[in-house]
Amino acid sequence: MPENTPLVLRQDAGAVAILTLNRPDTRNSLSRAMIAALHGALETVGAEPGIRCVVLAAEGRAFSAGHDLKEVTAHRSDADGGAGFFAAIMAECAAMMQAVTTLPQPVVAAVEGIATAAGCQLAASCDLVVASESAKFCTPGVDIGLFCSTPGVALARAVPRKAAMEMLLLGEMVPAGEAHRMGLVNRVVPAGQALAEAEALAQRIAARSAVALRMGKRGFNAQAGLPLDRAYEEAGRVMVENLLAADAEEGIGAFLGKRKPSWQHR
Template sequence: MLDNSPAVLRQDVGAVALLTLNRPAARNSLSLAMIAALQAALDEVGGDEAIRCVVIAAEGRAFSAGHDLKEIAAHRTDADGGAAFFAETMAACSAVMQSVVTLPQPVVAAVEGIATAAGCQLAASCDLVVAAEGAGFCTPGVDIGLFCTTPGVALARAVPRKAAMEMLLLGEMIPADEALRMGLVNRVVPAGEALPAAMALAQRVAARSAVALRMGKRGFNMQAAQPLAEAYATAGQVMVENLLAADAAEGIGAFLGKRKPEWRHE
């Protein structure tokens, strides 16, 4: 019997959108169809002004095992040896990872089980990561002759250079507590608690001004890629833009008046 359930599920809980990878039998591997489904879900959520934070979770015992190697192997019989399909897959995967980073809303990953190769890349691309005890992160491509070069892009921006290179060169599984020490993970919670903990964290984020969250995430990512002087110039421009927003006026007024702010999200 064919499984016609969506590859990615969406559930809105207040101002938080929960996106769930839904290929548990395939360990939520990122087939081209799964990547397309995740891209569509992100595009939809990104344009939804009612959503102020996003959580990415997964059904089953794995967050994501990375690219679908069975799908990749099947295309080696293509006339071009799979070159066109491989290029399409890498381009689509790179695009969806960038969409996570550029999404207007902050994104929290809830990781139970393994997050390997492109699955680790997805977690590293998120703004925050909550991992369960027993979760593991690795980029094991080197073990099968396929260096995790594209996952390395996200890793290099999430952890120190030498930590990223150790993961890429050795391909060893990094337990959640070690990932926390490295800075790949923000919080480690008991097994089975990653999703509720991530949702609780997301709800706390979503209680803030939507305009401040959007500007803040955009400004942080812009300045992080710039030299020091340019970073301060960019951050200063974003601060001015933020100060002119109605919510900044409300928030400062509420602070000075010793009252709770009433966000207009504009």
């Protein structure tokens, strides 16, 4: 693939932005350059009020195989044994994963093929996951003496604790159907249909009020890690903020008047 080929492609479909990892020859591994490209694309999309939902997809037969182990290994010859590079890439990857979670718009992953290690982490960081029947999820670091600690952060927030630990301790491939049962995947579709279904979901989401989507995602994530009383305080604060928005007034009025709302997205 030519060196000037973009690592992340973007295509807009109305209010939906589709970001596509574009290194199928490396199974869309999360090299340092790929992490930076995806983080940059997310920051750009996040600042655009006209975009109300994002789809994250990938070219080729893999969603993402995780970190580029060849790149990692090459830095073992550094003077510090690679410690500086390892620390930098972990910090950069963590910042990119958090950008998915904190992005104002909901993010829907379209997973075809494998999503392993940090690739599984990326899928788990998204708000919704659509997987094809041929998709498989795995955190196989334990097989090579490298426990998937950072993927475990996202995984533990997406599935029950014991399900996460089973994936992390065994490193086995989890088929899409099983990933659906454990809560990692929202929908399973025929092979080759993940992107179409993810875009269809994204279009349905994007038809809603942008202000409600942004407040809702932010509020949901803010309360998720809080004790029950504080969670209700935070959610109540978000509800008040949302009720004061023009779109809430319009939406409630439309409901009571039995008409379709006309969103102003504010």
